[in-house]
Amino acid sequence: MYVNTLFRGSEDEDRLALKDKNPVFYNFLAESPRWADFQQIPCFKTFYKKLVSHALNKPMATESISRSSDSIKPWLSLKGKVVLITGASSGIGREVCLDLAKAGCLVIAAARRVERLKSLCDEINGWGSSASVSSPSIRAVAVELDVSGKGAEIEAGVQRAWNAFGRIDALLNNAGIRGNVNSPLDWTEDEWHSNLSTNLTGSWLVSKYVCKLMRDAKVKGCVISISSIAGLDRGQLPGGLGYVASKTGLNAITKVMALELGVFGIRVNSIAPGLFKSEITVGLMQKDWLESVMKKTVPLKSYGAIDPALTSLVRYLIHDSSEYVTGNTFIVDAGVTLPGFPIFSSL
Structure with missing residues (x-):
């Protein structure tokens, strides 16, 4: 009883x-x-x-x-979790790497630009080091990985990532490209294939090979894919045919993989971010007209920073307290895609 x-x-x-x-x-x-x-x-x-x-x-x-803040929000601490982040050399990927390292994660930073990855890892591994410490512990490693490559190349890259710490508890599919802005009548086949091979096929292949290793090692891990509000029914993006198609497909992959990998204790979710302040959007954020647009179309009347607006959700989805959460697409956009809001707010 x-x-x-x-x-x-x-x-x-x-x-x-x-x-x-x-x-x-x-x-x-x-x-x-x-x-x-x-x-x-x-x-x-x-x-x-x-x-x-x-x-x-x-x-x-x-x-x-x-109770301490850690017991109220247990996901603030992720000590010992091994996380693989693709597209880690800049933007969302880089900021998430830094945040997860602060939370106690062992970070595997993956991307094509190895030089930038090494700089990121050196920064993380240098935290708390001193002259008296002869061999500081490694908390971040760089792995070269081109998610638009062939399946065998991606599989080999994932295996190198796994070998870095002997396991992977969480995968963050962040690598992606925006592509050109064109009418559907002007998109070329090369542009289409480039967008889908990176954003959709690449994310699937990385997820596939990571989850196979998780399954075989009986690791109850999770996959988090960075999608976009452009992939939502309520957030279509004019001019971004390939991008919209790839992100819509990524949300579908999230649901199907969640459906089939639950038996192994593997959770699969995606996040659909809106516009954030970051190194990639710094030029846009300086435009005078953007504030006027934001006040008319964004319910919360502001654009958030990746940390903590996005990183806090990533932490939660990695933490074991979200063990009952799978197959979801979390929208983080300050309400900008709420149906009808931009229309009525402009009246």
Whole structure:
């Protein structure tokens, strides 16, 4: 019975007191067959302890209610998690690498531009180092990986990434290209294939080879793909035919892989970001007209920074507390794609 597992040791007297003082609530706990299923979930256990304390008119012990920020938001700490990030040399990828390293992750930074990756890894590995430390621990490694390459090349790159720390707990598919802005009648086949091979095929192949290694090693990991609001039914992007098609496809891959890999304990989700302040958008953010557009079309009246607006969600999806979350596309856009808002806000 759940009521017997809720209290341990010195708390047995509370259980007996509850039975004597509030038998209705005691019987509710004792006779509910489903409560036993929740005893492994800390938040449920804490919640019911509070209910019991209230029923007894007895305040909970100070140590049980004064919780640190890590216990309130456990995903703030990801110590020991090994994360592979593609497209890590700039933009979202670089900022996520830095943030995850601060959270305690072991970072595998992958991209085509190895020089920039090494600079990033040197920065992370240099944190906290001093002259007295002869051999600082390695917290980030660089792996050359072109996600638009052939399957065999991608598989070899993924294997190198796995070997870096002997496992991968989470994959962040971030590598991607925007491509040209053209009418569907002016797009060339080369532009089309370039966009899809990087954004769609590449993300699938990296996910495939990482998840095969996870499955074989019995690692209950996760895959997070950076999609786009352009891939949503409510966020089509004029001029971006190949980009829209690739991101829409990426969201579909997310759902199908989540459906089929759940049996191995592997979760698959995607994130659809809107416009963010970053090194890539710095020129755009300086345009005078952008603020006027933002005030008329963005419900929250601001553009967020990648850290923490996006990085906090990435942390949560990597953390074990999101073990019940899979097959979703999380929209992070300050509400800009909410149907009807730009139209009515312009009246």
